[in-house]
Amino acid sequence: MFSFLDGHTLPLIFAALMGISILAYVILDGYDLGVGMLMASGNRSERDKMVATIGPFWDANETWLVLGIGLLLVAFPTAHGLVLQALYLPVALMLLGLTLRGVAFEFRVKAQEQYQRWWDWAFIGGSTLSALTQGYMLGLYIMGFQEGWATHAFALGAAFGLAAAYCFVGATWLIAKTDGPLQRRAVSWTRLTLVATAAGMVAVSLATPLVSPRIFERWFAFPNIIGLMPIPLMTAALFMALWVFIKRMPRIDHSLDFVPFIGAVSLFVLGFLGLAYSFYPYVVPEKLTIWQSASAPESLFIILMGALVVLPVIAAYTVFSYYVFRGKATELRYD
Amino acid sequence: MVGLGMLMLLVSWCAGWRLWRKGDISTPLAWVLVAMTFTGWVATLAGWYVTEIGRQPWLVTGVLTTAQAASKVPGGLIATTLAMYLAIYAVLIAAYISVLFHLAGKGLKSVASPTGAGAAKGSAPVHPVGATAKDT
Numbered sequence: 439m440f441s442f443l444d445g446h447t448l449p450l451i452f453a454a455l456m457g458i459s460i461l462a463y464v465i466l467d468g469y470d471l472g473v474g475m476l477m478a479s480g481n482r483s484e485r486d487k488m489v490a491t492i493g494p495f496w497d498a499n500e501t502w503l504v505l506g507i508g509l510l511l512v513a514f515p516t517a518h519g520l521v522l523q524a525l526y527l528p529v530a531l532m533l534l535g536l537t538l539r540g541v542a543f544e545f546r547v548k549a550q551e552q553y554q555r556w557w558d559w560a561f562i563g564g565s566t567l568s569a570l571t572q573g574y575m576l577g578l579y580i581m582g583f584q585e586g587w588a589t590h591a592f593a594l595g596a597a598f599g600l601a602a603a604y605c606f607v608g609a610t611w612l613i614a615k616t617d618g619p620l621q622r623r624a625v626s627w628t629r630l631t632l633v634a635t636a637a638g639m640v641a642v643s644l645a646t647p648l649v650s651p652r653i654f655e656r657w658f659a660f661p662n663i664i665g666l667m668p669i670p671l672m673t674a675a676l677f678m679a680l681w682v683f684i685k686r687m688p689r690i691d692h693s694l695d696f697v698p699f700i701g702a703v704s705l706f707v708l709g710f711l712g713l714a715y716s717f718y719p720y721v722v723p724e725k726l727t728i729w730q731s732a733s734a735p736e737s738l739f740i741i742l743m744g745a746l747v748v749l750p751v752i753a754a755y756t757v758f759s760y761y762v763f764r765g766k767a768t769e770l771r772y773d
Numbered sequence: 774m775v776g777l778g779m780l781m782l783l784v785s786w787c788a789g790w791r792l793w794r795k796g797d798i799s800t801p802l803a804w805v806l807v808a809m810t811f812t813g814w815v816a817t818l819a820g821w822y823v824t825e826i827g828r829q830p831w832l833v834t835g836v837l838t839t840a841q842a843a844s845k846v847p848g849g850l851i852a853t854t855l856a857m858y859l860a861i862y863a864v865l866i867a868a869y870i871s872v873l874f875h876l877a878g879k880g881l882k883s884v885a886s887p888t889g890a891g892a893a894k895g896s897a898p899v900h901p902v903g904a905t906a907k908d909t
Contacts, residue, residue: 519844526846530854534861541865549872 443739449732452513453721455745456506461710463502464572465607465703470496472608474539474565475601476627477558484620485558489543491615491767494759496543500536501752510721512741517721517731524583525575532571539564566601573600580646580713582723592645599638606631607706610698615767617692625687628698632684636677639709643670646716650724653716666715673708676701692766774819777812784809810873 443451470492477485511518522529542561546554577596581589609631612624647654657666680701687698719727732738784805788798798806832839 523844523846526844527850527854530857534857537861537865541868545868545872548876549868550875553868 443735443742445732445735446729448735448738448742449513449728451742452509452732452738453719453728455749456509456513457710457714459502459506459509461707463499463506464710465706466495466499466502468569468604468706469607469611469699469702470499471565471569472604472606472631473611474561474608475569475605476608476612476624477565478562479627480620480623484623486547487616487620487767488612489546489561490769491612493543493767494763497540498756498759505752509745513733513738514721514726514728514731515733517726520722520726521579525578528571528574528578532568532575535564535567535571537564539568569601569604570597573597576600579723580642581649582725595641596638599635599641602631602634602638603706606635607699607702610702613687614696614699617688617695617766621688621695625684628684629681632677632681635705639673639705642709643712646713650716652724656716669708669712669715673705673712676705676708680705774816774823777816777819781809781812781816 473488473492477488480488507518510521538560542557542564546557546561549557574593574597577593578589580596581592583589606628609624609627613621613628616624647657656662680698683701684698689695717723719729721728721731733741788802788806791798791802828834830838830840832842
């Protein structure tokens with residue numbers, strides 16, 4: 439009865455699940471890492487409010503990273519080995535950043551008064567390190583893990599690009615979850631980071647087809663180009679629309695405060711679709727396809743049964759927690 | 774690991790028995806509990822050591838050896854990151870212990886003051902652990 443779940447379809451299903459997990463991670467942990475980085479320019483009470491906006495969500499957001507890497511390991515073990523070996527150092531540094539940040543979440547309010555500022559900076563530093571290393575990994579991946587200085591120069595650019603994009607989605611999150619002076623600051627942060635994010639996306643979009651003739655062919659061959667044009671056009675239009683919309687913020691009426699965040703998320707989705715189209719069907723660029731690196735269909739089938747139970751549960755508690763903590767964030771309290 | 778587990782059970786039963794019969798814990802017993810703060814942690818580490826070292830040279834017994842599974846990441850890089858992890862964990866454990874005692878000290882103050890949360894619980898007399906800690 440499950441005959442359609444064969445050696446061809448199962449790897450595709452898992453590639454899609456892994457893609458969705460990575461996209462969910464980049465958007466969800468992206469905004470809370472972004473808020474963490476933006477805390478660098480906030481004062482003590484602003485920082486407390488900023489942490490309060492991400493407090494109920496951040497650790498659930500990070501589970502998507504575990505799920506994404508976990509799916510890579512169980513469904514595409516060969517690719518897992520190659521990718522994580524190539525990314526060893528940035529992964530190690532990312533874990534350091536995430537560890538520092540996770541600890542600082544608690545200690546920035548629970549430690550002795552005189553050390554709380556240190557933990558604030560551990561929080562900001564950990565967030566920044568995590569964002570930069572993730573961008574660096576994205577850059578190395580786009581360059582197909584090639585050797586040479588050009589790869590690392592591009593990866594460095596991608597590191598700052600992704601960090602800017604995280605700050606951007608974080609700033610729009612703050613517009614949605616705060617009001618008053620902090621919201622005004624979030625609006626100006628959004629304006630700055632929107633420009634940086636647009637620059638980063640343009641750089642990646644130009645670099646990807648230049649690095650790989652295969653990707654160039656995929657995008658610019660006729661008639662593909664006609665069907666694909668909506669992706670860059672919609673992205674450009676969305677950037678401009680957001681720019682205009684944010685110029686009129688903050689508004690007295692708070693009912694539209696979520697619009698910039700939704701716009702930022704849509705931009706992330708469009709960017710992700712572009713990347714996914716460029717690299718499909720490869721898991722390791724130009725080296726291993728989805729099918730070459732997939733586990734045996736029998737193993738994949740068993741894992742899929744587990745995933746079909748777990749994923750709806752994750753989706754349900756995610757929706758539930760965002761519903762419970764909807765609206766503007768309240769005072770930061772730990773008692 | 775097993776010894777520590779037994780010790781933890783024994784001490785918790787003693788404390789439980791005393792709490793049930795007398796309604797509070799004597800100062801020496803409280804000191805024993807403080808001394809045992811990290812036993813759970815040490816026991817977990819010991820257990821980990823036993824399994825990790827015990828199954829060498831295998832990673833999956835009879836299927837895959839550790840040497841076969843090791844990645845090609847240069848040794849120097851692994852040593853560097855290991856040193857980094859060790860350093861950060863040394864800092865974190867120091868911070869953790871200091872925050873733990875800081876928070877415990879805060880709890881002590883609220884027990885000592887009549888308006889504190891601890892004092893509101895029943896009429897049983899409360900003996901704060903170590904009178905000297907009150908000064909902090």
